[in-house]
Amino acid sequence: MIPFNKPFIIGNELRYIEEAVKSGKISGDGLFTKKCQQFFEEKYKFPKVLLTTSCTDALEMAAILCDIKPGDEVIVPSYTFVSSANAFALRGAKIVFVDSYKDNPNIDPEEIKKHITSNTKVIVPVHYAGVACDMEAIMNIAKDHNLFVVEDAAQAIDSYYTFSDGTKKALGSIGHFAAFSFHETKNIIAGEGGMLVINDNKYFERAEIIREKGTNRSAFFRGEVNKYGWVDLGSSFLPSEIISAFLFAQLENLDTIQAKRIDIWNRYLQGLKALADNNFIQLPIIPEFATNNAHMFYIVCRNYDERTSLINFLKESDIHPVFHYLSLNKSEFFLKDNLEIDIPNSDHFTDCLLRLPFYYELSEEQQQKIIQRINTFYQNK
Amino acid sequence: MIPFNKPFIIGNELRYIEEAVKSGKISGDGLFTKKCQQFFEEKYKFPKVLLTTSCTDALEMAAILCDIKPGDEVIVPSYTFVSSANAFALRGAKIVFVDSYKDNPNIDPEEIKKHITSNTKVIVPVHYAGVACDMEAIMNIAKDHNLFVVEDAAQAIDSYYTFSDGTKKALGSIGHFAAFSFHETKNIIAGEGGMLVINDNKYFERAEIIREKGTNRSAFFRGEVNKYGWVDLGSSFLPSEIISAFLFAQLENLDTIQAKRIDIWNRYLQGLKALADNNFIQLPIIPEFATNNAHMFYIVCRNYDERTSLINFLKESDIHPVFHYLSLNKSEFFLKDNLEIDIPNSDHFTDCLLRLPFYYELSEEQQQKIIQRINTFYQNK
Numbered sequence: 001m002i003p004f005n006k007p008f009i010i011g012n013e014l015r016y017i018e019e020a021v022k023s024g025k026i027s028g029d030g031l032f033t034k035k036c037q038q039f040f041e042e043k044y045k046f047p048k049v050l051l052t053t054s055c056t057d058a059l060e061m062a063a064i065l066c067d068i069k070p071g072d073e074v075i076v077p078s079y080t081f082v083s084s085a086n087a088f089a090l091r092g093a094k095i096v097f098v099d100s101y102k103d104n105p106n107i108d109p110e111e112i113k114k115h116i117t118s119n120t121k122v123i124v125p126v127h128y129a130g131v132a133c134d135m136e137a138i139m140n141i142a143k144d145h146n147l148f149v150v151e152d153a154a155q156a157i158d159s160y161y162t163f164s165d166g167t168k169k170a171l172g173s174i175g176h177f178a179a180f181s182f183h184e185t186k187n188i189i190a191g192e193g194g195m196l197v198i199n200d201n202k203y204f205e206r207a208e209i210i211r212e213k214g215t216n217r218s219a220f221f222r223g224e225v226n227k228y229g230w231v232d233l234g235s236s237f238l239p240s241e242i243i244s245a246f247l248f249a250q251l252e253n254l255d256t257i258q259a260k261r262i263d264i265w266n267r268y269l270q271g272l273k274a275l276a277d278n279n280f281i282q283l284p285i286i287p288e289f290a291t292n293n294a295h296m297f298y299i300v301c302r303n304y305d306e307r308t309s310l311i312n313f314l315k316e317s318d319i320h321p322v323f324h325y326l327s328l329n330k331s332e333f334f335l336k337d338n339l340e341i342d343i344p345n346s347d348h349f350t351d352c353l354l355r356l357p358f359y360y361e362l363s364e365e366q367q368q369k370i371i372q373r374i375n376t377f378y379q380n381k
Numbered sequence: 382m383i384p385f386n387k388p389f390i391i392g393n394e395l396r397y398i399e400e401a402v403k404s405g406k407i408s409g410d411g412l413f414t415k416k417c418q419q420f421f422e423e424k425y426k427f428p429k430v431l432l433t434t435s436c437t438d439a440l441e442m443a444a445i446l447c448d449i450k451p452g453d454e455v456i457v458p459s460y461t462f463v464s465s466a467n468a469f470a471l472r473g474a475k476i477v478f479v480d481s482y483k484d485n486p487n488i489d490p491e492e493i494k495k496h497i498t499s500n501t502k503v504i505v506p507v508h509y510a511g512v513a514c515d516m517e518a519i520m521n522i523a524k525d526h527n528l529f530v531v532e533d534a535a536q537a538i539d540s541y542y543t544f545s546d547g548t549k550k551a552l553g554s555i556g557h558f559a560a561f562s563f564h565e566t567k568n569i570i571a572g573e574g575g576m577l578v579i580n581d582n583k584y585f586e587r588a589e590i591i592r593e594k595g596t597n598r599s600a601f602f603r604g605e606v607n608k609y610g611w612v613d614l615g616s617s618f619l620p621s622e623i624i625s626a627f628l629f630a631q632l633e634n635l636d637t638i639q640a641k642r643i644d645i646w647n648r649y650l651q652g653l654k655a656l657a658d659n660n661f662i663q664l665p666i667i668p669e670f671a672t673n674n675a676h677m678f679y680i681v682c683r684n685y686d687e688r689t690s691l692i693n694f695l696k697e698s699d700i701h702p703v704f705h706y707l708s709l710n711k712s713e714f715f716l717k718d719n720l721e722i723d724i725p726n727s728d729h730f731t732d733c734l735l736r737l738p739f740y741y742e743l744s745e746e747q748q749q750k751i752i753q754r755i756n757t758f759y760q761n762k
Contacts, residue, residue, distance in 0.1 A: 007407045014395045017627075026388045026572035027565040053434040053573070056594060056617035082594050082611045090614055184408040191407035191621025192434070213437060213463050214714060230463045230712035233471055236437035240572025246398075246623055331611035333595060 001318045002366050006359040007184045007191070010253045016245035028238030029218070032245040039251050040195065044158075044170035046178075048198040050211050051244055052237045055154045055181035055194035059087035061237055062150045062177040062196060063122075064210050065203050068093045072121040077107040078329045078346035080126045084152045085328055088122065096120070097329040100345040104285045105129070105353065108345075109137035116141070122148040127156035127171050130187075130295035131286055135161045135174045142175075149175030153197075156180070157187050158258055159293035172197045182247055187257060187295055190247040193239055211237040257360055261294035264362055268297040271371030275299075280378045297356045298324070299374075304351040306381075311354065313377045319370050321354050382699045383747050387740040388565045388572070391634045397626035409619030410599070413626040420632050421576065425539075425551035427559075429579040431592055432625055433618045436535045436562035436575035440468035442618055443531045443558040443577060444503075445591050446584050449474045453502040458488040459710045459727035461507045465533045466709055469503065477501070478710040481726040485666045486510070486734065489726075490518035497522070503529040508537035508552050511568075511676035512667055516542045516555045523556075530556030535575075537561070538568050539639055540674035553578045563628055568638060568676055571628040574620055591615040638741055642675035645743055649678040652752030656680075661759045678737045679705070680755075685732040687762075692735065694758045700751050702737050705730070 020026050028051075037049040052058045068074070070092030076085045078097035085095045098111040105128040112123060123142055125133035135151075142149045153159075156171040157180055163169070172178035182193035198207050208218040214234030219225050250257070269283065276283045282300035286292050301307035307323065314321055327346040328334060356370060401407050409432075418430040433439045449455070451473030457466045459478035466476045479492040486509040493504060504523055506514035516532075523530045534540075537552040538561055544550070553559035563574035579588050589599040595615030600606045631638070650664065657664045663681035667673050682688035688704065695702055708727040709715060738751060 003405060006405055007402050009399065009402050014399060017398065018390065018395060020572075021388050021390050024384060024387055025565065026570070028573050053438075053620075054617040057434075060616065082596055082615075083617065086595050086611070086615060090616065184406070189407070191401075191623045192409050192617065192619065193621065214467050215463055227707070229707050230467070230709055230714040232714060234463075234467060235441065235471065236435040236464065236573065238573065239434075240574065240624055242572045242623060242627055243621055326608070326610050328611055333611040333613060 002320060002357050002370065004320045004322045004355065004357050005185045006361055007189055008360045010257065010360070011249045012252070013246045013249040016249050017242050020241040020245040026241040028240065030241040030244070032241050032248045033239065035248050036244050036251060039248070044173060046170070046173055046197045046199070047201060048204050048207070050196045050198070050207060051239050052194045052196055052211070053239045054192050055179045055183070056083040056087060057235070057237045058179035058194045058196035059083055059150065059152065060090060060235070061207060061210050062179060063088045063091045063093070064233060065177060065207060066122050066148045066150070068121065071119060073117060073119040074122045074124060075112055075115055075120060076124045076328070077126050078327045078343045079105050079128070079325050079349050080152065080328065081154065081325060082328065084124050084126055093121070094119070095334065097334070097341070097343060099343045100349060102345050103282065104131070104287070105349045106131065106133045109134050109141060112138065112141055116145055120145060120147055122150055124150050124152055125175070126152040126154070127159065129284060129298060130155045130157070130159045130293035131284065132156070132159060132161040132171055132290035134287070134289065136163050136289070139174060148177070151175040151178035153178045154181035155186065155295045157293060158254065160291040162289045173199060176200055176203070187261060187293065188247065188250045188254060190239070190243045190250070193243050193247060206232065210234040258294065260360055262292070264358060264367060265292065265294040265297055267364070267367055268356060268371065271368070272299065272374060275375065275378050280381060297358055298353050299356065300349065301352045301354060307352055307354055310374070310377055314370070314373055317369070317373050319357065319373060321356050324349070324353055324355055326350050383701060383738050383751065385701045385703045385736065385738050386566045387742055388570055389741045391638065391741070392630045393633070394627045394630040397630050398623050401622040401626040407622040409621065411622040411625070413622050413629045414620070416629050417625050417632060420629070425554060427551070427554055427578045427580070428582060429585050429588070431577045431579070431588060432620050433575045433577055433592070434620045435573050436560045436564070437464035437468060438616070438618045439560035439575045439577035440464055440531065440533065441471060441616070442588060442591050443560060444469045444472045444474070445614060446558060446588060447503050447529045447531070449502065452500060454498060454500040455503045455505060456493055456496055456501060457505045457709070458507050459708045459724040460486050460509070460706050460730050461533065461709065462535065462706060463709065465505050465507055474502070475500070476715065478715070478722070478724060480724045481730060483726050484663065485512070485668070486730045487512065487514045490515050490522060493519065493522055497526055501526060501528055503531055505531050505533055506556070507533040507535070508540065510665060510679060511536045511538070511540045511674035512665065513537075513540060513542040513552055513671035515668070515670065517544050517670070520555060529558070532556040532559035534559045535562035536567065536676045538674060539635065541672040543670045554580060557581055557584070568642060568674065569628065569631045569635060571620070571624045571631070574624050574628060587613065592618040639675065641741060643673070645739060645748060646673065646675040646678055648745070648748055649737060649752065652749070653680065653755060656756065656759050661762060678739055679734050680737065681730065682733045682735060688733055688735055691755070691758055695751070695754055698750070698754050700738065700754060702735050705734055705736055707731050
């Protein structure tokens with residue numbers, strides 16, 4: 001059986017959990033949480049990182065930091081995970097869904113422009129498959145209209161964007177805030193887990209407070225205040241050290257993991273290129289301004305029925321690809337308060353995009369089988 | 382050095398984490414999450430249990446399930462952890478703080494009655510130190526005024542309440558909802574972690590949806606709907622299987638842990654009883670309707686200054702007791718929108734209550750040293 005995903009232990013995960021227990025502290029913000037945060041801050045030049053229990057929680061922290069109030073509008077791609085929208089809906093925002101590019105699931109800046117009103121407060125670009133949205137265009141729109149940009153970088157660890165002046169920056173370091181995921185399907189995993197990146201130092205202190213249940217406990221432990229108490233809204237957004245210890249062991253092996261994933265990605269590309277050249281399928285596009293973090297390999301089928309046939313065909317060989325999001329503008333929750341609108345490219349990816357098995361322990365032999373079966377499927381089409 | 386708290390590994394914690402990874406699933410709601418939930422449902426007759434990433438998150442789920450809207454009033458003891466209030470404040474509730482009993486930090490039902498208005502929607506009894514609030518009185522008030530009761534049972538695992546008709550029920554099974562914690566300071570630990578108990582089956586389905594980011598994913602996996610999507614508000618409240626695996630190993634040893642903690646509690650009682658008899662300190666009160674889960678051993682000093690002297694005296698012997706909450710009605714956040722009010726018993730516990738070191742691996746020898754030093758402190762008073 002070749003599953004879509006498979007979690008893995010690569011190094012000292014269990015030993016570090018034991019170490020954390022022995023250190024006398026496994027609640028949040030212990031030694032391993034600090035090691036992980038420091039790792040990210042140094043490697044990707046993130047000004048401040050706070051680990052969270054999930055990417056969803058990081059997005060919720062961003063929503064509180066943006067001071068979302070009922071009536072504020074937040075622009076989100078329709079082709080995304082529900083949390084990109086939910087985190088802002090929880091604070092009372094009106095979600096404004098916009099379309100992807102025709103040939104790339106990322107949000108189209110031209111579509112963003114069309115949907116800005118005097119109530120718009122935040123743009124949420126989602127770096128689909130870890131491939132950068134056009135951040136220069138998006139940041140310019142945000143500057144023109146005085147908006148926050150919250151990067152949904154759930155899939156975008158170790159991925160970069162190059163500006164037109166040649167400056168290259170890690171995804172997550174460009175908007176005001178960014179949210180990453182360490183869900184078991186991501187490149188670096190902790191089962192469930194995430195982090196918030198804060199790129200503007202004027203939000204550092206409040207972010208710490210919100211994450212510590214609305215208390216100034218972090219400042220207290222640094223000796224900046226002489227007692228701590230309830231000063232703001234907040235929640236318990238910080239993960240157990242058991243999670244951070246597991247995560248840190250993965251981070252120590254980031255380069256190994258990434259090298260292996262790039263190989264897997266390139267093998268898929270080589271093995272399926274002929275099908276794309278013959279227009280049976282469409283392959284992922286990596287724009288010139290983006291890098292490839294090998295988070296995901298997807299194909300876009302010609303239509304919904306052909307995708308369904310392909311899924312069934314592969315399942316007969318015990319290969320388990322999976323489709324992805326359903327256009328959120330068509331969800332039951334959105335349609336309670338909104339009229340149906342047409343967002344065609346998002347619908348196209350909803351119907352036709354298919355993600356292939358992709359995980360650290362996927363063997364070359366397994367991958368050749370997947371590639372061979374897909375080619376066989378299209379032989380008589 | 383005798384710290385206030387010390388986390389511990391008691392059995393198969395690491396082996397189960399490894400098993401979870403090998404099973405192919407470490408995101409939420411895997412095998413170990415289900416095992417933990419089933420354990421609690423069977424042992425304590427909880428109708429439905431959902432593990433969460435923290436007790437705070439379980440309280441937030443309860444607030445969404447109670448449909449809290451701006452202007453709704455929620456009655457909370459002033460002497461409690463910030464999350465008991467914050468979870469409802471996040472949904473826009475007005476928090477109404479009320480006082481504890483004079484000789485017991487639990488909420489006083491007579492004080493609850495005085496603060497009910499036409500806007501009251503929820504009462505949040507907090508079972509301080511795992512000792513039951515007067516749930517019969519509180520449930521009667523709730524029934525009379527058609528209110529929700531959300532038990533903050535963070536500290537109350539394995540603790541019971543006996544009704545006047547002799548019926549004995551586990552704490553957490555009495556209100557509409559209850560929230561428990563597995564923070565490293567609790568009897569059963571996962572570093573950070575929690576669970577929501579749902580006692581009314583009319584909320585089962587919505588609770589699952591809210592916990593799964595507002596999607597009906599759980600129903601989908603049971604085959605009840607043929608696709609899943611965004612149907613409600615929600616968040617990512619479910620913990621990683623790494624957490625659940627660790628927790629399940631602890632649960633397998635619940636009886637051993639509880640037996641040891643009861644011994645520790647009783648040794649403190651014996652060793653400090655004479656000081657209480659001579660009115661130097663006050664000891665915990667276990668009302669007749671309550672049981673003792675040995676979560677915490679605290680003493681109440683005669684005044685703030687004496688408590689400070691005692692803390693300093695014990696620290697000289699490398700013993701680290703800690704005080705607890707600060708009256709939330711005096712917090713900066715509450716005073717932004719509210720006038721200062723007088724809640725005297727809460728202030729008394731804020732100033733005078735002191736928690737003694739208490740953890741599974743605390744040795745008898747260490748404990749005798751603590752008891753001896755406290756007695757020495759009072760010798761010349």
